[in-house]
Amino acid sequence: MKKIILSLLISVFTSWSAFAATDTIPWDKAPNKINDLGALQNGAKLFVNYCLNCHAAAYMRFNRLTDIGLTEQQIKDNLLFTTDKVGETMKITMDPKQAKDWFGGNPPDLTVIARSRSGHGGTGADYIYTYLRSYYRDPSKATGWNNLAFPNVGMPHVLWELQGERKPLFDKVASHGHETQVFKGWQQVSAGKLSPAEYDAAVGDLVSYMQWMSDPTQSLRVQVGVWVMIFLLIFMFIAWRLNAAFWKDIR
């Protein structure tokens, strides 16, 4: 019983909620590269190198990457770090207990993250695209990083070497009798390995990959769907004429 009360209390007061991202900056539109195999492959590389150390994608098999044009040999040579079997799913070796100590919570599994984050602000891809480009330095946080799209986030800025360091700029606006801060834009503090445009493109690739991974059959689904619709339209015509042929005697 104690455990239940405790868990309910935690659930009420937790700020590490998946839905903390509702009251934040508007989401940018993620570029749509779902049919661009080169971008998806680059995204897969970024994903395995930067994300797949703390986050798992436990429902995603490595050999599924053959769907985006990689061979099993390429996957084995370049992407397998935690396992030697290409038929394995993308698991990680990090201990969940330690993860909790380090980040204040377990890094969520990322297999279907792009689907789960959709909302009124845009698609899940839009959210992740915005989120990965909204980090700024905040010495008051344990990791030294904070995020405008996900305030008080537990995750540090993993891609900071690529992006460099940025600082958000705010305008003070008076509304309803009190002053509020309105986000105006970013200022580059120190340069990263990539230029801002290159960084946006890289994150776009990564997000497209995550979008693909969340539903790997989505392109196939649309292709099959077109044929199904064509068949049904033809069949509809036949059904309509058949019906008319029978019903012509009904007066």
Next chain:
Amino acid sequence: MAEFKEISPNAPLADKALNWVDNRFPLSKLYKEHLSEYYAPKNFNFLYFFGVLSMLVLVIQIVTGIFLVMHYKPDAATAFASVEYIMRDVPWGWLIRYMHSTGASAFFVVVYMHMFRGLIYGSYRKPRELVWLFGCAIFLALMGEAFMGYLLPWGQMSYWGAQVIVNLFSAIPFIGPDLALLIRGDYVVGDATLNRFFAFHVIAVPLVLLGLVVAHIIALHEVGSNNPDGIEIKATKDANGKPLDGIPFHPYYTVHDIMGVTGFLLVFSAIIFFAPEFGGYFLEYNNFIPADPLKTPLHIAPVWYFTPYYSMLRAITSEMMYALIVCVIAAAYLGASRAAISNTFKILVVAGALVVVGLMLAIDAKFWGVMVMGGAVIILFFLPWLDHCEVKSIRFKPTWHSYVYAVFVINFIVLGYLGIKPPSLINERISQVGTLFYFGFFLLMPWWSRLGETKSLPERVNFVAH
């Protein structure tokens, strides 16, 4: 019992085989009674597709369900992963799963349309009361089926939706907490809950549903179908005793329904292949996050098909109780002063009302919210005895009646919309008015359905040849 029929030894083999079966099982008889010699009115319109479509969706759900169960694991630790396994690793598993998830919403779309059809054409009126009652029971079973099925993917919405709804039962005085415990099998929704919901979803409720569907159709074929004009086609028969405005179900309505089925499949397939989440209404985004008992989502709403009732549940606040008490007192006053009943009855009415008011003051509003939500479905069962209009169909009812029905439909949709939205004061007020209208529509029907001038009924159905 039928006579044993001999057949000529020279008859073709197929005839001999059929005769052999017919002497042992009423095959030809069933075929005639339900298809080739079941006379259906010839003036069915678009709305009459939704009966056969409900049956189609039921079959889709059962067949896809069988294949899902082959790979799904009813275990809190592996349920979410097994659904993703179906989506990724089972060949064409994604198609089966999307058919089933879209089918759930499609089921409610076609059933709501089917019920709407019955409502406006008076298909529940004598002699079709039992058809309607079986139908209402099907709707109730379907709601249970949908609710329990929604827990199985074990996502955040599955989990917290079930938590909220099961907690409603604990609002019932005395037995509530124990009842909720019995439903969950645990103090919180957990593995035990998942297992029993799985059992109910895959075998118990489908069995009940199938039995009720058979009863629904047998009752319908016994009395014959109603039609948009709401007049009995059996009243005008030809020399052979066949209804003049009736046509054999097969082949006329079988070919007609093939057309309707194809039209439905076009829409259904478009959703499955191009928008299976349907903007988060058919597959909710939060449900792609595994269930986590430690993280309550900020906004928990049921799936769209339950939201009108959910709105009514939320409308019953402690303030709203005073409005309801006024309604009960007004009803008792009218009953005691105006109704043509004996004095003993009048005293009983007043006493009953006082008891109800006492209970309404004594018991928490949450409980009455649950009663209102349940009552909103249960009240449908009484429809055949609430409608006192001289004619069945809206076509011949006084014109202003159609406005009442239109407001009823809009009100139902508004309630559904408000049930999706997070609570706010203005939404609460609107849903309270909506709840009063919903119940007023039914409870005052014996009075308002009698008012106004009905239009004169035709001898034969209105039909324009195609």
